[in-house]
Amino acid sequence: MNILAFESSCDETAAAVVADGRTILSNEIFSQVALHEIYGGVVPEIAARSHLEVISLLADRALEKAGLARADIDAVACTYAPGLIGAVLVGVNFAKSAALALDKPLIPVHHIRGHIAANYLAYPDLEPPFLCLAISGGNTMLVDVRGYTDMRILGQTRDDAAGECFDKSARVMGLGYPGGKPIDDLSKQGDDRAYDLPRPAVNDGNPYDMSFSGLKTAVVNIAHHAQQTDEALDKPGLAASLCRAVSETLVGRTMDAAKALGYRSIAVAGGVAANSRIRADFEAACRKAGRTLYVPPLRLCGDNAAMIGAQGYYEYLAGHIAGPDLNAYATMEI
Amino acid sequence: MTYTTHSESGTEALGAEFAKTLPAGAVVALYGDLGCGKTAFVRGMARGMGIDCVVNSPTFTIVNEYLGGEMPLFHFDMYRLGGADELYDIGWEDYLGRGGVCAVEWSENVPGAFEGDEIAVRFEKTGENDRTITIEGGPLTC
Ligand SMILES: Nc1ncnc2c1ncn2[C@@H]1O[C@H](COP(=O)(O)OP(=O)(O)OP(=O)(O)O)[C@@H](O)[C@H]1O
Ligand SMILES: [Mg+2]
Numbered sequence: 001m002n003i004l005a006f007e008s009s010c011d012e013t014a015a016a017v018v019a020d021g022r023t024i025l026s027n028e029i030f031s032q033v034a035l036h037e038i039y040g041g042v043v044p045e046i047a048a049r050s051h052l053e054v055i056s057l058l059a060d061r062a063l064e065k066a067g068l069a070r071a072d073i074d075a076v077a078c079t080y081a082p083g084l085i086g087a088v089l090v091g092v093n094f095a096k097s098a099a100l101a102l103d104k105p106l107i108p109v110h111h112i113r114g115h116i117a118a119n120y121l122a123y124p125d126l127e128p129p130f131l132c133l134a135i136s137g138g139n140t141m142l143v144d145v146r147g148y149t150d151m152r153i154l155g156q157t158r159d160d161a162a163g164e165c166f167d168k169s170a171r172v173m174g175l176g177y178p179g180g181k182p183i184d185d186l187s188k189q190g191d192d193r194a195y196d197l198p199r200p201a202v203n204d205g206n207p208y209d210m211s212f213s214g215l216k217t218a219v220v221n222i223a224h225h226a227q228q229t230d231e232a233l234d235k236p237g238l239a240a241s242l243c244r245a246v247s248e249t250l251v252g253r254t255m256d257a258a259k260a261l262g263y264r265s266i267a268v269a270g271g272v273a274a275n276s277r278i279r280a281d282f283e284a285a286c287r288k289a290g291r292t293l294y295v296p297p298l299r300l301c302g303d304n305a306a307m308i309g310a311q312g313y314y315e316y317l318a319g320h321i322a323g324p325d326l327n328a329y330a331t332m333e334i
Numbered sequence: 335m336t337y338t339t340h341s342e343s344g345t346e347a348l349g350a351e352f353a354k355t356l357p358a359g360a361v362v363a364l365y366g367d368l369g370c371g372k373t374a375f376v377r378g379m380a381r382g383m384g385i386d387c388v389v390n391s392p393t394f395t396i397v398n399e400y401l402g403g404e405m406p407l408f409h410f411d412m413y414r415l416g417g418a419d420e421l422y423d424i425g426w427e428d429y430l431g432r433g434g435v436c437a438v439e440w441s442e443n444v445p446g447a448f449e450g451d452e453i454a455v456r457f458e459k460t461g462e463n464d465r466t467i468t469i470e471g472g473p474l475t476c
Contacts, residue, residue, distance in 0.1 A: 009395065084396050086425045138394030159373055160391045166366055168393075213391070217369030221462065330399045 001074045001316070004062065004098065005309030006055065009083025009111045010089035010138065013051045015058035016305035017066040017073070021117070021313025022124055026065035027299075027306040030054045051090040059098065062305070067111045073102055077312025080108035080322075081332035088328035096324055107312040108322045111303075112334050114146060115269040117311035118304070130294070131263040135278075136270035136302075137163035137178075140250075142208050142257055143334065145267075148314035151334055154257055155208025162246055163272045165212040169242055172223040173235055184275050187239040192277075195222060195239025197245040208253055217243055243253035243277040251281045258291055267294040271302045336468045338460070344464055345371040349378025352455075352469065356383075358405050358433045363441035363448055366457030372439045373463045375455065376409050379437055383407055390441070396424050406434030413439065418446030 002025070017025040057084040063070065073307060092108075094133040097108035116132045128148055134141045136262035148246050160168075163180060170179020175186070200211040219242060226233040258266055266286060270276065273295050286293040300307060315321075341467045352375075356362070362379075364372045377389040385403035392411040393397040400407040408429045421427070421444060429436055439452075441447070454470040 010396075082395075084424060086423065136394075156388065157390055159377075161394065164391060164393050172368065213369065213373065220367075220369045330336065330397065331401075 001313065002066075002068060002072055003075050003077050003107070003309040003312050003316070004059070004073045005076070005109075006059070006078040006095050007111070007114065007303055007308045008051045008055065009079045009081075009088050010303065012303040013054050013058060013090075014303065014305035014308075015055065015062040016309050017068060018121070018309030018313065019064050021310045022068040022120055024121055024306045024309075025068065026062045027304055028058045028062045028065065029302075029304055030058060031302075051053075051087050055090060055094045059094070064269060070102055073104060075099075075105045075107055075312070075316055076102065077107040077109050077308050077315070079111045079114060079154055079308055080326060081329035083111060083328075083330065085328055085330045088330075092326060092328045096326060104211045105316065105321045106323070106326060107315050107320065108326055109217040109308045109311045109315055109334055110332060112139060112143070113149075113315075114307040114311045115139075115297075116143060116151070116267065117295050117314070118269055118296045118300040118307040119267045120310045121300055121306055123294050126265065126267070126294055129263065130265035130267050130269040131254065131258050131261065132264055132269055134269045135162045135250065135251060135266065135272035137161060137167060137272075139270060140212070140255060140272075141208055141334075144257075144261065147159065148311075149318040149320065153334055154261075155206050155210065156178045157210045157212055158202055159211050159213035160216055162210075162212055162250060163270070165216045165246060166242070166272070166275075168216050168221040168240075170221050173233070173238065175235075180272065180275060183239045183242065184277070186236050187243045187277060188236075190234070190236030190238070190240030192240040192244040194234050196240050197239040199245060210249055210253060212246070212249075215242070219259055238260055240277075242273065247275070247278045250278060251285050254282075255285050255289060256292055259289070263291070265292050265294065269296065269301065270285060273301045274298045335470075336466060339371070339465050339467060340463055342371065342374045345374045345467065346381065348467060349375040350382030351378075353379035353382035353435070356435050356453075358435070359430070360457030361448065361452040361456045362429070362435065362437045363452045363454050364437060364439050364457065365441050365454065367459065370457035370459050371467075372457055375457070375467070376407075376437045376439070379435070380407055380409075383435070387457075397429070406432060408434055408436045409439075410436060411439040412441060412443040412447075415443050416442075418444045418445075421447055432440070 175182040
């Protein structure tokens with residue numbers, strides 16, 4: 001079954017064709033991150049208008065790269081929640097018209113479910129149940145994946161996402177935007193005990209909830225203090241200490257949950273999964289605890305449409321199909 | 335009116351008190367540097383408005399919508415916006431007409447967004463756990 005899939009929930013506009021939820025036939029992405037780098041951080045982007053301009057182009061290119069004609073498409077899937085409403089609507093409306101024109105079913109997909117499904121593309125043998133940590137600029141979420149379309153949030157960030165903590169720390173350290181990669185690179189030359197950073201703890205209520213704003217604020221304070229006192233900032237040391245603090249929190253919570261729920265398989269999804277410290281710590285922890293780790297390659301970690309096509313397949317099998325009255329939603333439970 | 339808080343929960347409590355008096359359609363412009371407590375303040379606002387869902391940072395999502403209370407709270411974060419001309423792209427005008435409260439982090443990035451009837455809340459870090467919060471305009475001022 002060939003699914004033509006669309007993703008437009010935030011900064012990226014993307015179209016892809018995925019066969020049977022597992023095989024990528026094409027995966028086209030238009031990203032504005034390049035613009036970010038030129039402008040140095042805060043930039044013209046997230047434009048619903050720009051999603052609109054590129055989406056039909058991307059759709060044609062996705063078909064062409066897949067080597068398929070329109071008639072070869074069996075269903076159309078799109079992200080319908082959550083996200084910036086104007087942006088999500090562009091994908092939803094385009095997918096609706098495509099489904100109508102092709103006379104094929106329309107499949108709505110939850111964006112975070114899509115991130116989790118990126119693992120199905122990377123690991124053909126992976127099947128639920130498993131535990132998934134979804135970590136990106138906007139999300140930090142521990143999900144109990146009981147079935148392809150049956151999942152529950154075990155815990156999430158109470159304030160900032162892990163990726164946001166990296167980006168904002170990078171900014172006060174003068175490392176540019178996006179900050180994840182430069183912090184990762186710099187941390188490799190630094191001592192991860194150079195700075196004593198707080199371990200974000202959430203003591204009330206849910207043991208799997210997380211917090212990263214205290215860590216962000218600690219890094220901001222250290223950077224400002226160095227500026228005011230003209231002391232040299234040990235940037236590699238700060239980067240390494242930050243990576244260690246974030247990683248210990250994420251890996252710790254995830255391993256605790258895996259133990260409590262008895263999961264053998266742990267998957268990581270989202271852009272922050274690219275961080276080498278987090279990867280290495282997960283690998284070590286899983287080896288020690290005898291659990292299997294799944295981390296998709298970088299190109300499937302960020303927002304993309306192939307992951308929507310993968311999840312779309314399983315939504316279709318579960319009978320989750322929408323009519324032409326499908327709406328977009330800014331917020332939505334997983 | 336200027337307030338000083340000494341903890342995150344103190345800032346949340348001030349936000350809750352502040353929000354209880356807000357009418358539908360109120361626009362709250364928040365100003366202040368990274369880690370000053372803007373998100374903490376808005377979390378308090380949500381509680382004061384009877385909303386009990388997770389209130390986290392909208393830096394990446396640009397806007398979080400909280401619909402569980404008597405009226406909606408739209409939590410904006412203009413951190414990643416380059417200027418007021420991008421307001422159109424995020425649907426700013428549409429939110430103003432939805433009968434809720436709009437709270438806007440990083441308002442300094444969109445100087446053209448406000449029409450003069452907004453309430454300005456300015457945050458300043460005066461110590462590791464101290465924040466000076468100044469509210470200009472709106473009910474708590476009088
Ligand atoms: N008196 C206080 N009021 C609020 N926060 C405080 C206070 N003292 C310490 N803090 C800490 O400061 C941080 C405030 O973070 P928060 O994310 O709310 O700031 P923000 O202004 O929204 O930052 P950003 O610009 O990144 O959006 C938290 O880690 C909080 O624990
Ligand atoms: Mg904030």
